[in-house]
Amino acid sequence: MKKAIVLLSGGIDSATCAMIAKEMGFELYALTFDYGQRHRVELKASKALADALGVKRHTILHLDLRGIGGSALTSDIPVPKNSGASDKGGIPVTYVPARNTIFLSLALAYGEVIEAYDIFIGANQVDFSGYPDCREEYLLAFERMANLALKATVEGKGRIRIHAPLLHMSKDMIIRKAVSLGVDLGLTHSCYDPLPDGKACGRCDSCQIRKKGFLTAGIPDPTPYAH
Amino acid sequence: MKKAIVLLSGGIDSATCAMIAKEMGFELYALTFDYGQRHRVELKASKALADALGVKRHTILHLDLRGIGGSALTSDIPVPKNSGASDKGGIPVTYVPARNTIFLSLALAYGEVIEAYDIFIGANQVDFSGYPDCREEYLLAFERMANLALKATVEGKGRIRIHAPLLHMSKDMIIRKAVSLGVDLGLTHSCYDPLPDGKACGRCDSCQIRKKGFLTAGIPDPTPYAH
Numbered sequence: 001m002k003k004a005i006v007l008l009s010g011g012i013d014s015a016t017c018a019m020i021a022k023e024m025g026f027e028l029y030a031l032t033f034d035y036g037q038r039h040r041v042e043l044k045a046s047k048a049l050a051d052a053l054g055v056k057r058h059t060i061l062h063l064d065l066r067g068i069g070g071s072a073l074t075s076d077i078p079v080p081k082n083s084g085a086s087d088k089g090g091i092p093v094t095y096v097p098a099r100n101t102i103f104l105s106l107a108l109a110y111g112e113v114i115e116a117y118d119i120f121i122g123a124n125q126v127d128f129s130g131y132p133d134c135r136e137e138y139l140l141a142f143e144r145m146a147n148l149a150l151k152a153t154v155e156g157k158g159r160i161r162i163h164a165p166l167l168h169m170s171k172d173m174i175i176r177k178a179v180s181l182g183v184d185l186g187l188t189h190s191c192y193d194p195l196p197d198g199k200a201c202g203r204c205d206s207c208q209i210r211k212k213g214f215l216t217a218g219i220p221d222p223t224p225y226a227h
Numbered sequence: 228m229k230k231a232i233v234l235l236s237g238g239i240d241s242a243t244c245a246m247i248a249k250e251m252g253f254e255l256y257a258l259t260f261d262y263g264q265r266h267r268v269e270l271k272a273s274k275a276l277a278d279a280l281g282v283k284r285h286t287i288l289h290l291d292l293r294g295i296g297g298s299a300l301t302s303d304i305p306v307p308k309n310s311g312a313s314d315k316g317g318i319p320v321t322y323v324p325a326r327n328t329i330f331l332s333l334a335l336a337y338g339e340v341i342e343a344y345d346i347f348i349g350a351n352q353v354d355f356s357g358y359p360d361c362r363e364e365y366l367l368a369f370e371r372m373a374n375l376a377l378k379a380t381v382e383g384k385g386r387i388r389i390h391a392p393l394l395h396m397s398k399d400m401i402i403r404k405a406v407s408l409g410v411d412l413g414l415t416h417s418c419y420d421p422l423p424d425g426k427a428c429g430r431c432d433s434c435q436i437r438k439k440g441f442l443t444a445g446i447p448d449p450t451p452y453a454h
Contacts, residue, residue, distance in 0.1 A: 063290055068333070070340035091378045098336035101376045105332045106295070109325035113297035132381040141372035148365040149328045151318045 001027040003116035004163075005107045008032050008058070010045030010189045012210065013122030013166055016178040018053050020165045021120045023181060028055040029116055031107055035096075036066035036074050041198050045189035052184050061106055071096040072192070079193040081203035091130040092205060094192055100133035104142055108160065112150050117158035124166045124174070139164050171213030179219060186222035195226050202227035228254040230343035231390075232334045235259050235285070237272030239415045239437065240349030240393055243405040245280050247392045248347045250408060255282040256343055258334055262323075263293035263301050268425050272416035279411055288333055298323040299419070306420040308430035318357040319432060321419055327360035331369055335387065339377050344385035351393045351401070366391050398440030406446060413449035422453050429454035 004026035006018040022028055030053070032046040043060065050058035069075040072093045080093060100123065107119045123134040132138060139162050146160040147153045153160055166174055178185055190210040191200035200207050202225035214221035231253035233245040249255055257280070259273040270287065277285035296302040299320045307320060327350065334346045350361040359365060366389050373387040374380045380387055393401055405412055417437040418427035427434050429452035441448035 059294070061291075061294055064288075065336070067286070067288055068336050068340055070336070091382070095378050096336075097339040097378070098332055098376060101332040101335060101372070102329070105325055105328040108328060109292070109295050109297070109323075112324035113295055132378055133376045135375070138372070138375040141368070141375050145328070145365070145368035145372045148362070148368050149325055149360045151322050151324070151359055154359040155318070 001025065002118065003027050003029055003056075003114060004118040004120055005029050005031055005111045005116050006055070006120040007103055007107060007122065008046045008049060009122070010042035010049060011122070012171075012178060012185060012188045012190060012213075013124055013174060015049045015053070015183050015185075015188050016174050016181070017120050017122035017164075017166055018049070018055070019178065019181045019183050021118075021163070022053060026118060028053060029110070029114060030055045030058040031110060032058065032060045033103055033106070034060050034062045036064045038073050038079070039189070039192050039194055041194050042189045045187060048187045052187055059110065063102070063106070065096065065099075065102075068097065079204050081201070082208070083205060091132065094205065095131055098133070100131075100138075101142065104146075104162065108146050108150060111160075112152050115152070115158065117152070118161050118163060120163045120165070122166050123164045124169065124171075126168060126170045136164070136167055139167070170216075171209055172216035175213050175217040175219055190223070199224050199226045201225070228252065229345065230254050230256055230283075230341060231345040231347055232256050232258055232338045232343050233282070233347040234330055234334060234349065235273045235276060236349070237269035237276060237416045238349070239398075239405060239412060239417060239440075240351055240401060242276045242280070242410050242412075242415050243401050243408070244347050244349035244391075244393055245276070245282070246405065246408045246410050248345075248390070249280060253345060255280060256337070256341060257282040257285040258337060259285065259287045260330055260333070261287050261289045263291045265300050265306070266416070266419050266421055268421050269416045272414060275414045279414055286337065290329070290333070292323065292326075292329075295324065306431050308428070309435070310432060318359065321432065322358055325360070327365075328369065331373075331389065335373050335377060338387075339379050342379070342385065344379070345388050345390060347390045347392070349393050350391045351396065351398075353395060353397045363391070363394055366394070397443075398436055399443035402440050402444040402446055417450070426451050426453045428452070
C-alpha cells in the first residue's frame, strides 16, 4: 500500500480529506500540529478521528507559534464574532502567518523519512477564500518548490504530490461528501474559540460557516453549540 | 531602516551573511532554531554572534525535529568522520529533511508579523553542494511560493526576497569576506559532533571544510580542535 501523509486538524475538511485519501487506497499517516492554538480541543478531536479513520500512525508535532504571534488563533487578538467575514472577502484576523507553508514543510520532512510523497491537505478556497495559502496557485507553487527541496525528489526516489481534493468544494458539498463516505462528523471540531466546557461558541466565523454548511446540505449538525 | 530577518545558525556562513545584510543597511532580526540538533553548542555561538553583530532582536525558536528524525544531526545515525563527502558528491547523511524549507517558512511567518520581507540565508552550493535546499533553483522556487502564501504579499504590503549572498562563493572566499567585514570568526562554530567539553572534533565533514577553507584563505583558524 502506498503511504500518504494527511494533515489532520480535527475539523470537517481535514477529516473528509483523510477519508478521501483512504478511499483512494493510501495507507494513512496522520500529522497534527500542537502550535499553541487557542482551540486546543481540536487536538482531542484529531485523535478521535485518527482512530475512527484507522490510520497507520498518528503523530502530533509540537511547534509553538505563539512565539511568533500575529493571529487571533495564537495570541491575545480577540476572535471576531458574528463578523460575516466569509461573505465580506478580505483576510480575517484568524489568519495564521504562513501556517500552511509551515505545516506542509514539516509534512515534507516527515514524509521524506517514512518515504511518503503524497500529502493530503483539506485546503479549500471557496468558503474561506480569505486565506492566501488555501489557493490552488499557492499549492502548485509549493509542490514545485518541494520537488526541488528534498534529497528523495532530487535523487528520483519519489515525487511530491500535494493533494487538495476539497479545494473547489463548498462547505455543504464537503459535508455531503463526508456523510456519503461515512465520516463521523460528530467527532469533528470547528470552533475557533470554544468555551471552557469544550462547547462550540456558535458565533465565530468557523462556527458560522459550519452551521450554514449543515443547513444548506440539509443534514443535522451534531455539534453542541453554546449559542 | 528596513528590517531583515537573518537566519543565524552560529556558523561561518550565517554570520558572514548577517554581516552582509548589515552592510547593506538592514536592521537585523536574527532567527535561530533549537531543533534538537546534536551540535547544540551552536546555539551559544549564535547568541555571541547576535551580540557582536548588534542585531535589533535575536529570537530562538524551539522546534523538535527529533520527532521526525532521518538525519545524523537529529537522530542516532553516527556523524561520518574523514569521509571526504564534500569532494565525493552525493547527499551526506547529515542532510536534515526539508530543513531550509522549514526554517524559511518560519522566517516568513515571523517576518510577516514584524513586517520584514527580506530574508537572508547563508546557503551555499559550492562546498556542500550535496544539500538540495542550498541550490539557487530551490531558493527561487521558495521565493515564488512565498509571494503567493502570505497575507502581506497578496495584499501588496511587501514582497518577499530571499537573499543568499554566499550562494556561489567557496568557503575560503567566504572566510576572506568575513574577515574583510570584521566578523569575529572566533565566535563561530562549525562542528557537527563536538566533544563534551565543546571542542570541535576536527574530523566531521563540517570541520574538514572549515579547516580547508581557512588553509586555502591563508588565514589562521581560531578553532580549538580535538584532532
